[in-house]
Amino acid sequence: MKKLTKEIICILPCNGLDKSLGVIAREVSLMVIEKMPDVQLICPVLLNNGDKRYEDLIQTSKIIIINGCMTRCPTKLIEKRKLKPFKQIMIPDMSKKHKVKPSKDLILNEDNIKLAELIADEIIIDLNKSDQEKNIDIREFQEQEYFDITVDKYYFTVPKKEGYFFNENDCWIKPEGNTALIGITDYLQNAASDILFVDLPELGSEIEQFDDVGSFESSKTVLQLISPGAGRIIAINKSLEQNPEYVNQDPYRKGWFVEIELKNFEEDKELLMNGPEYFDYMKIKIMKEKNHLDQIKSERDV
C-alpha cells in the first residue's frame, strides 16, 4: 500500500544585487517562503562554493528557479549539476506578461512589489496543483471473488475474502494492522446509481464509529458514508474527485474513500458484520425492497 511522503521543495533565486530584476527575484522567493514556510531557500553563491548541505538538498528536492536576467545564473548552477528544475521563472518574461516595468534603481516601487506578489502566487498555485496530483493515492489491489445476487437487472456483490467488515448503513471497512480502508458497498452504489461527485473529509480529522465521513452525489440523490470504524483520517482517495465512477465500477477496491488510523477496532467490530453475514443482510434488504416495489407496481397496474 503506498503512503504519502513529504517532498522537499527548494527555491533558488537569482539574488542579483546589480539590477532591480534580481531584487524582484529575491522578493518573490521571500514571498513564497513566507506563505509556504516548508520551502527551503538556496543561496546561489553558497551553492556555487560547494556547500555540502545544499548539494545534498538539491539532489533530492523539487527545485524552483527564479532567474533575474538573461544570464540565468541559477539555471546554470543547476544545469552544471545535471539536474532538472521543477519550474523556471524569468523575471523579464513575467514583467512583460504582466506589463510591469522593473524600476531603474534597486529600490522596488509599488508596481514591482505587486509583480513579485503575482509571480509568488503563480508559483504557489503550481506547487499546490502538483501536490494535489501527488496526493492521488493510487493503490494496487488483488483480484478477488464475490458472493453475488442478481435481482431484475441489478447485480450485487460482497467480497468473499475475509477481512472486510460491514455496518447496517452499507459501508465497509477493511483493517490492515492499525489502519483501515473505508468505502461503500455495491448495494449502496447501486442505490445511488451513477455517482457524479464525491466529497471527502479533511486529512487528519478524528472520526467516531458511525460518523458521517463523506458524501457522494448522483443524478438521483445525495448519500453519506457512515464510518464503520473510529480513528484519524490519514489518507483520502483523491482520484475520486476526478473519477467518481470508480465507486460504481469497483466499490470495494479502487472506489475506497478514506484510510484511517484505527482507534479501537476490537470494540468497533462488535457492531459490524463479516462478509457472509452482510451478504445475508443485503439479500433480505434487496428482496424487501423488490417486494415493496413490485407491490406498488401491481397496485398501480390495478
Next chain:
Amino acid sequence: MRKKVGIIACSGEELLGGTLSRAAARIVVEKLRSQETIILCAPLFAAGGLERHGGQEERNFAKEHPTITIEGCEEECAKIAVDKYSGPPAATIYIQKYIDAHPELKSISRESLGEEGMKLAEIIAEDIAKKVDELFIRK
C-alpha cells in the same frame, strides 16, 4: 580618471548577515559613494556572465579594479568567489563583527531589518565608505 571600486555583497538569504550586507552595499553604492563605487552581482560572479558578452564581465571588472567583499557569515562566499575568479579582494568586511559590536541594534527578522537594523546597516556602510576612500588614497 580614477578607477571605481567594486562592491560585492554576500547573497545569503538564510541569515541576517546576508540582509545587512546587501543593505549596507546599497547604501554605499546609491548614497555614500555613488560616484566612486559600482555594485557587482555575486550570483553572476559565481555563475559567469552572458556567453555573448564573453561571460566574464563581473570577474574581469574585479580583476582590474579594487573590490571590497562584504561577508554575511564565516563562509566568506563573496571573498572566495572574487579570489577564485579575479584575484584577492582589496578589502573584506565581516558583518558579524558589527552585529556583535552593536547588540542594541536589533533587526526585526533575517529578512526585515526594521529601523534599528537599518541603523546598523548605515554604520557598516560608513565603514565601507571609509575603505573606499582609503583605496582611493592608495591609488
